[in-house]
Amino acid sequence: MSSTSFNKQLKTAFFSALLVIAVAYPVLGLKLTTVGIGLEVHGASSTTLAIIFGAAVLMFIWQLVRDRIPTPRRGYGSKNSPLTRLGTKLTEPSVQRWVILGLILVALVWPFWGSRGAVDIATLILIYVMLGLGLNIVVGLAGLLDLGYVGFYAVGAYSYALLSHYYGLGFWICLPIAGLMAALFGFLLGFPVLRLRGDYLAIVTLGFGEIIRILLRNLTSITGGPNGISGIDKPTLFNLTFERRAPEGMQTFHEFFGIAYNSNYKVIFLYLVALLLVLLTLFVINRLLRMPIGRAWEALREDEIACRALGLNPTLIKLSAFTLGACFAGFAGSFFAARQGLVSPESFTFIESAIILAIVVLGGMGSQLGVILAAIVMILLPELMREFSEYRMLMFGAMMVLMMIWRPQGLLPMQRPHLELRK
Amino acid sequence: MNQPILQAKGLTMRFGGLLAVNGVNISVDEKQVVSLIGPNGAGKTTVFNCLTGFYQPTGGEILLRGTPIHGLPGHQIARRGIVRTFQNVRLFKEMTAVENLLVAQHRHLNTNFLAGLLKTPAFRRAEAEAMEFARHWLEEVNLTDVANRPAGNLAYGQQRRLEIARCMMTRPQLLMLDEPAAGLNPRETDDLKALISLLRDQHGVTVLLIEHDMHLVMSISDHIVVINQGSPLTDGTPEEIRNNPDVIKAYLGEA
Numbered sequence: 001m002s003s004t005s006f007n008k009q010l011k012t013a014f015f016s017a018l019l020v021i022a023v024a025y026p027v028l029g030l031k032l033t034t035v036g037i038g039l040e041v042h043g044a045s046s047t048t049l050a051i052i053f054g055a056a057v058l059m060f061i062w063q064l065v066r067d068r069i070p071t072p073r074r075g076y077g078s079k080n081s082p083l084t085r086l087g088t089k090l091t092e093p094s095v096q097r098w099v100i101l102g103l104i105l106v107a108l109v110w111p112f113w114g115s116r117g118a119v120d121i122a123t124l125i126l127i128y129v130m131l132g133l134g135l136n137i138v139v140g141l142a143g144l145l146d147l148g149y150v151g152f153y154a155v156g157a158y159s160y161a162l163l164s165h166y167y168g169l170g171f172w173i174c175l176p177i178a179g180l181m182a183a184l185f186g187f188l189l190g191f192p193v194l195r196l197r198g199d200y201l202a203i204v205t206l207g208f209g210e211i212i213r214i215l216l217r218n219l220t221s222i223t224g225g226p227n228g229i230s231g232i233d234k235p236t237l238f239n240l241t242f243e244r245r246a247p248e249g250m251q252t253f254h255e256f257f258g259i260a261y262n263s264n265y266k267v268i269f270l271y272l273v274a275l276l277l278v279l280l281t282l283f284v285i286n287r288l289l290r291m292p293i294g295r296a297w298e299a300l301r302e303d304e305i306a307c308r309a310l311g312l313n314p315t316l317i318k319l320s321a322f323t324l325g326a327c328f329a330g331f332a333g334s335f336f337a338a339r340q341g342l343v344s345p346e347s348f349t350f351i352e353s354a355i356i357l358a359i360v361v362l363g364g365m366g367s368q369l370g371v372i373l374a375a376i377v378m379i380l381l382p383e384l385m386r387e388f389s390e391y392r393m394l395m396f397g398a399m400m401v402l403m404m405i406w407r408p409q410g411l412l413p414m415q416r417p418h419l420e421l422r423k
Numbered sequence: 424m425n426q427p428i429l430q431a432k433g434l435t436m437r438f439g440g441l442l443a444v445n446g447v448n449i450s451v452d453e454k455q456v457v458s459l460i461g462p463n464g465a466g467k468t469t470v471f472n473c474l475t476g477f478y479q480p481t482g483g484e485i486l487l488r489g490t491p492i493h494g495l496p497g498h499q500i501a502r503r504g505i506v507r508t509f510q511n512v513r514l515f516k517e518m519t520a521v522e523n524l525l526v527a528q529h530r531h532l533n534t535n536f537l538a539g540l541l542k543t544p545a546f547r548r549a550e551a552e553a554m555e556f557a558r559h560w561l562e563e564v565n566l567t568d569v570a571n572r573p574a575g576n577l578a579y580g581q582q583r584r585l586e587i588a589r590c591m592m593t594r595p596q597l598l599m600l601d602e603p604a605a606g607l608n609p610r611e612t613d614d615l616k617a618l619i620s621l622l623r624d625q626h627g628v629t630v631l632l633i634e635h636d637m638h639l640v641m642s643i644s645d646h647i648v649v650i651n652q653g654s655p656l657t658d659g660t661p662e663e664i665r666n667n668p669d670v671i672k673a674y675l676g677e678a
Contacts, residue, residue: 284540287539287540287542288539288540290539291539291540292525292526292528292529292532292539293536293539295518295522295525295526295529296526296529298515298517298518298526299515299518299523299526302515302516302517302518303513303514303515305477305509305513306509306513306514306515307498307526308477308496308497308498308501309475309477309497309501309506309507309509309513310498310501310506310526310527310529310589310590310592310593311498311499311501311502311506311529311530311593312498312526312529312530313498314498
C-alpha cells in the first residue's frame with residue numbers, strides 16, 4: 001500500500017471521527033432543562049462524553065483498517081445469500097398474493113387477542129397503509145412526485161368533520177363524500193399543474209399542501225381555526241353505536257347483542273373498519289394495475305413522447321392518477337377524523353407528507369406489499385422506542401440514509417404483474 | 424379518391440432566428456410510399472415533428488384528407504390516424520413486447536373504470552381481442568418468440584420492428600417512419616423493406632419515410648421529396664431524383 005493512499009485513509013478516518021463527535025455531541029452531550037420560563041444548557045455526564053469519545057475513536061480505527069479486513073464478498077451485495085434470495089422470492093407476484101392473503105387472515109383475527117393499545121396502534125398503521133397505497137398510485141405508478149399529499153388527507157378529514165358538525169351526517173355517508181371531495185380537489189389542482197414536470201410539480205404540490213393547512217387554520221368561523229373541530233361521531237355498525245350510552249334514536253352495540261359493555265369493542269371495531277378500507281384500496285389498486293389505465297400510467301412514466309405519438313392524452317392519464325390517489329387520501333382522512341374524534345390543522349403538516357412519501361420510497365416504489373411493510377416499520381418503530389423519542393428524527397434520518405445505501409430500490413421493489421401472451 | 428391523404432402546403436418552421444423548414448410542400452396519395460430525403464440537418468425530422476403535432480408550425484397548412492390538422496396537439500393528430508416512429512427507438516423498455524402493443528391500443532379498449540374494476544364480460548372480451556390483435560401483429564413482424572420479454576432487452580432490429588407493430592396497433596391511415604433502417608444490417612434492412620411493402624400492399628397503409636439508405640429509398644418509393652437546408656429542392660419519381668443534377672450535387676454525390 002502506497003503512502004499516499006494511507007494518507008488519504010488517515011484523512012478520511014479523521015474526518016469520520018470528527019463527524020461522529022459533531023453529530024453526537026450536540027444531540028447526546030448537551031441537555032436542555034426548563035428553569036422557570038427559560039432554558040438552561042447543561043453538559044451531560046462524563047460517562048456519556050466518554051462514550052461519545054470512545055465511539056469517535058472506534059470510528060477512526062474502523063476507517064483505518066476496514067480496507068485491510070479481507071472481505072471477499074460484501075454480504076448484502078452477493079446474489080446467493082439466502083436473504084437476497086428470499087427478497088427476490090417475495091417480490092414475485094404469485095408469492096405476493098399468498099403473502100397478502102396470509103397477512104389478511106392474521107390481521108382479521110389477532111385483535112381479539114391483542115391488547116387495546118396494540119390494536120390502536122395497528123389502526124394508525126392501517127391509516128398510513130391506506131395513505132401509502134394512495135400516494136403509491138401517484139408517485140410509484142404514474143411517476144408524479146407529489147409533496148402535498150397531506151392536503152388531500154386534510155380535505156377528507158375536514159369534509160367528514162364539517163359535515164358531521166354542521167349537518168350531523170354519519171360516517172358511512174360521509175366516507176364516499178370525503179373521497180369525492182378529495183378527488184375533486186385533486187382534479188382541480190391537477191388540471192393546471194400537471195403540465196409541469198418533475199421538480200416543478202413537486203414544488204407546486206408542496207405549496208398546495210401548505211395552502212390547505214393554512215386555509216383550515218385561518219377560516220376560524222367555519223373550521224374552528226387552530227382548535228379544530230371536536231366531538232366528531234365515531235363510525236357505527238348498522239346504526240349501532242359503540243358508546244356506553246346511545247344518543248337518541250340509536251341503540252348501542254352491547255345492548256343489542258345483550259353483552260356487557262366493553263370499551264375494547266370500539267377499538268376493535270375501528271380497527272376492522274380500517275382493515276376493510278385498506279382491503280378495498282388494495283383490491284382497487286390491484287385491478288387498476290391490470291386495466292388499460294394502469295398500463296397507460298406505466299407507459300407514461302417511461303416515455304411521455306411515445307405516448308403522445310400513439311394518441312394517448314398525457315394530461316388526462318396523469319389527471320386520473322392524481323385524482324384517484326387523492327380520493328384514497330380522502331377516505332383515509334375521513335376515517336382519521338372519525339377515529340380521533342378531533343381534527344385540527346396541526347395533524348396535516350408537511351412532515352406528514354414526508355412520512356407518507358418515505359413509506360412509499362422505503363417500501364419500494366409501486367410495490368404494495370412493500371408499502372404495507374414500510375408503514376408498519378415507520379409507525380411501529382417510533383411507538384416501540386418511546387424512551388428514545390427525543391432521538392426520533394435522528395433515527396428516522398439514519399434509517400433513510402442506510403436504506404438508500406443498502407436497498408435504494410426499497411424493501412420489496414415492485415415486480416409488476418406482466419401480461420403474458422399465451423402461445 | 425383523387426384527394427391526397429396528406430398534404431402539406433408551404434410548411435414553415437422558425438425557431439427564433441433560425442428558419443428550420445421553409446415552404447416545404449408534400450403530397451402523399453393513398454397507398455403510396457413517399458420518401459423524404461436530404462442531407463443531415465436539412466430539416467427532415469422537423470418536418471415530421473410539424474406533421475405529427477410535436478411542433479406547431481409557424482406557417483403553412485397541413486391537410487389530412489382535406490381537413491386542416493395543423494395546430495392540433497400531438498395525441499389528437501395521432502388519433503386521426505397519423506402515427507410515427509422515432510429516429511432513436513422509443514419503446515416502453517420495462518414493459519414486455521406484447522404490453523407495448525396493448526398500451527398502443529388504449530384508445531380502442533374499454534377504459535370504463537367500473538367495467539375494469541368488476542371485470543365485466545365486455546371488459547374481458549375487449550382485453551382478449553386486444554391480445555389477439557397484438558398476437559397477430561407480433562406474428563407479422565416475426566416477434567412472437569420474444570413477446571413476453573421486456574422491450575428494452577430485444578435486439579436493435581427487433582426493437583425497430585416492434586415499434587412499427589406498435590404503430591399498427593392504432594390502426595393508422597398514414598405511417599411515418601423516421602430513419603427506420605438506421606443501425607440495421609443489410610439483412611435486417613431487407614426484412615424492413617419487405618415489411619413496408621407488406622404494410623402497403625396487404626394492409627392499405629400509406630407510408631411517409633425519412634431514410635438515408637438510398638437502396639431502400641429508391642427501390643420502395645413511389646415518390647421522393649428532397650429538401651436541403653430547410654427548403655424544398657425538388658420532388659419526383661425515384662428515376663427523376665436519381666438523375667437530377669441538383670440532388671446529385673447537394674446530396675447523392677457524384678458516383
